[in-house]
Amino acid sequence: MTRVDRQLKPECWQLPDAHLLLWRGWLAEPEACAGYQQLVQQLAWQQPSIRLFGREHPIPRRQVWMGDSTAHYRYSGTSFAPEPWHPLVAMWQQQLSQQLERPFNSVLLNWYRAGTDHMGWHADNEPELGPEPGIASLSLGQARRFDLKHRYQPWQLQLELGHGDLLFMSGSTQQYWLHRIPKQSRLTAGRLNLTFRYIVPFV
Numbered sequence: 001m002t003r004v005d006r007q008l009k010p011e012c013w014q015l016p017d018a019h020l021l022l023w024r025g026w027l028a029e030p031e032a033c034a035g036y037q038q039l040v041q042q043l044a045w046q047q048p049s050i051r052l053f054g055r056e057h058p059i060p061r062r063q064v065w066m067g068d069s070t071a072h073y074r075y076s077g078t079s080f081a082p083e084p085w086h087p088l089v090a091m092w093q094q095q096l097s098q099q100l101e102r103p104f105n106s107v108l109l110n111w112y113r114a115g116t117d118h119m120g121w122h123a124d125n126e127p128e129l130g131p132e133p134g135i136a137s138l139s140l141g142q143a144r145r146f147d148l149k150h151r152y153q154p155w156q157l158q159l160e161l162g163h164g165d166l167l168f169m170s171g172s173t174q175q176y177w178l179h180r181i182p183k184q185s186r187l188t189a190g191r192l193n194l195t196f197r198y199i200v201p202f203v
């Protein structure tokens with residue numbers, strides 16, 4: 001994919017308290033396909049447990065935390081050191097920082113092996129992300145539904161994130177809106193999602 005293609009206008013929504021931009025096909029088909037295969041095969045996928053109402057539950061998907069060594073990530077009371085950058089992911093990180101004009105020093109990769117893997121309602125509002133985090137989310141593989149709902153108003157939005165699509169969430173989105181990847185049990189193919197973030201370094 002050329003630079004010119006990537007400057008295509010994104011889709012955007014006039015949503016109160018949110019700022020969302022979506023570039024369909026930010027990665028061209030061959031690059032997206034090769035990326036999916038490489039990352040699924042080469043990364044050390046984990047299934048950590050999270051504590052919910054006093055009980056430990058393994059997350060319903062696989063994940064890897066990757067980034068600069070200073071970008072620690074706190075999850076369920078524990079601080080995780082990131083895996084070193086995979087060269088392909090490092091290349092996308094640089095392209096995204098340039099296009100979106102902001103630094104990203106880490107990425108959470110989620111692998112949904114089939115439609116039964118999912119992620120519940122949450123916001124990416126951890127204190128180490130700062131007050132108005134910019135989150136760049138790149139999807140590869142099976143298209144999945146991405147739901148958003150306002151925390152205080154009866155407003156919802158459903159998007160579909162497809163192979164190679166880039167979604168950028170910024171401004172007050174994480175403060176006012178929750179998002180999730182619901183189960184779609186009939187889907188059998190896998191999907192990868194990479195959320196590039198900037199974590200205030202932990203020294």
Ligand SMILES: O=C(O)CCC(=O)C(=O)O
Pocket residue numbers: 108110119124137139146161179180181193195
């Ligand atoms: O898989 C997705 O598209 C969403 C991932 C997500 O919300 C997250 O990593 O915080």
Ligand SMILES: [Fe+2]
Pocket residue numbers: 122123124179
């Ligand atoms: Fe999220």
